[in-house]
Amino acid sequence: MFEIVRVVGQTAAVGPAPLVAASGDRVPVLPALRPVVPGGGLRRGSAVGVAGPGAGSLGLALIAGVSAHGGWCAAVGLPELGVRASVGMGADPGRLLLVDEPGTRWADVVAALAEAVDLILLAPPERPPASVVRRLGALSRKHGCVLTVTGPATAFWETTALRLRITESRWSGLGDGHGHLRGRRAHVVAEGRGAAGPGHDGWLWLPGPDGTVSTAEAPQPEHRRPTLEVVA
């Protein structure tokens, strides 16, 4: 007797891929994000902007992508980072460094970390001076570290080559007084100089019911569950 088993999702994401993937000129992203991010990965030494609604999940997904492939990440100035959510997406908490309160020395902290980690998620506390932006850009290019900027200062970070944002999203699983949040289908769009070429966007489960990120089909406009009626 045989049982037919259907494998759902990406089996490639089960085990960490060899470090070769991380040492190329691209920093890896989660498999589901590959069709969205131009080139299938973040260019080393570039700056990425993540802003708007859903920026929190996008930042965590980028961390998970690097971490799942054996790379190190750091989060600077983000005490509210949902580490659990990132772990659910595939991140290894053992390869994550958190600098919650860098204060006025945030630029020095980023400079120190850029030498060591593959991706820094940064929320600058105030409007950063252009000279600091250029200095950190040069440092990250030198050491091949991806600088991901989030928070209100993203608009002032002039060197961002790629911006990721969620244009439309829909949560599922929540009823009127019952159920619980199961997942969100989000339309992720990549923009900017680094996103030249045909439309880089797609629908993702961000996060899916099990916390992971996977490809989703576009939601149907009028898709409602049939309501239960009392018949007897």
Place this chain on the structure above:
Amino acid sequence: MSARTLVVWCPDWPATAVGIDAATPGVVVAERQVVACTAAARAEGVRRGQRIRDAQRRCPRLVVRDRDEDAEGRLFEPVVAAVAALTPKVEVVRPGLCAVPARGAARFYGGEEALRVLVQDAVVEAGHDCGTGIADGLFAAELAARADGGRVVPPGGSAAFLAPYPVSVLDRPELTDLLARLGIRTLGEFAALPSGHVAGRFGADGSLAHRLARGEEPRPVAPAPAGADLTVELAFDPPAAQAEEVVFAAKRLAAELHDGLAARGLTCVRLAVEVAFADGSAVERLWRHDGELSALAVAERVRWQLSALPEGGTSHDAVWGGVVSLTLSPDQLVPDTGRQHALWGRAAVTDRIARAADRVQALLGHHGITRPVLTGGRGPGERVVKVPVGDLPPERRGDGPWPGRIPDPAPSIVPTEMQSAVVTDAEGALVSVTARCAVSAPPAYLTVGGGSPRKVVGWTGPWPAVERWWDPERARRTARFQVVTSDGQAYLLAVENGRWHVEAVYD
């Protein structure tokens, strides 16, 4: 007949050890309770065992410090050394209190009163206020030392000396309470009870207390060699103006420290480096050591510590009017058992990462950079602990069933401080949750912080959580809701005592 014992008692030692002057009203606290207070604080009505809040109500300008037991032990060494210079065999009963057998020493120094005054003067010269007392047995001698500056109780006079003291000095709250209800208020009255009946009624501990009250000794003084202070220090005179000079000295000092540790077969978990400047300020940093730092590596850390100072010096090399002293003190001494590095296994912190983390710690302090460790818990904020890089992660306890845990997926934003929110129903009245977890009306509008109200399109709850009901200070009774608003945002809300908070955002 118990042996003659001399006791040196330093008043309010926990307060002295953390650097609170006796004239300043100050308290030392552990687990939110006052464990020691200074004389000035006592004059204001502060007592041991009070809660911080009560103490601060009595004395609003109170200085509050956490208890530092390591410092208590370390700073008591000079006192012990001063006593040991006069008479050997010093037993440290606890930091702040030490005892010596008085018989031989009294004969040598010409009488018990002469010995008492001599020891007291020696300790005061070492820089600490103290009381000394001589009596039969440790218990009577301690009380004699506490009796206004100290006194000598004549041989055989302990029982008479102890008689007027209240029973509470035995430091046995339950026994004291019981005796008070039996009408026995002083040690004299307690000592007058027949010992056979005391043993029958109060058990072994009661009969021990009875022996103490009668001026008999439960055990003899047992002197033990005190551990040496392994801190090494170097003073610069004239102050070192160049960072190079300090770093060079640090290398030599670190070698000296390592020799001292190695001679005793010890290693330290962390190393505290303190740099004092001519303008009176000092910078202290803790570095992970684990027996792994060479003298050169220690010097390197001193260099980072100096370079991490905020700019403001006149020239690049000059360090704030010069460095006057450099102190290296080993923290958390453990036996050196050698180290075995993992061949394979869990992701170790690579050199590259360790170096970057050290530099960030030089900028922001030891707690500036952390690594997340997953633990159990109900709320999203409780399931992750942040451990400073270099510290060992907490023991991993089994992930319990945690009934009432928030189901996956986890929220992406977990604010460290809960933001207040307002949840109203369709009529605009605040939604409340009863003790039986019934919701007054379905939530219809959500206002976060000072924003405008948004329509609620989906909600679920309440998920009640009653946590730590056994601990009145930390008890928490809350109900959680998940809410999706019309603009597509999802929130985890918590209501506690009728107040709504945003506990996390599914951003």
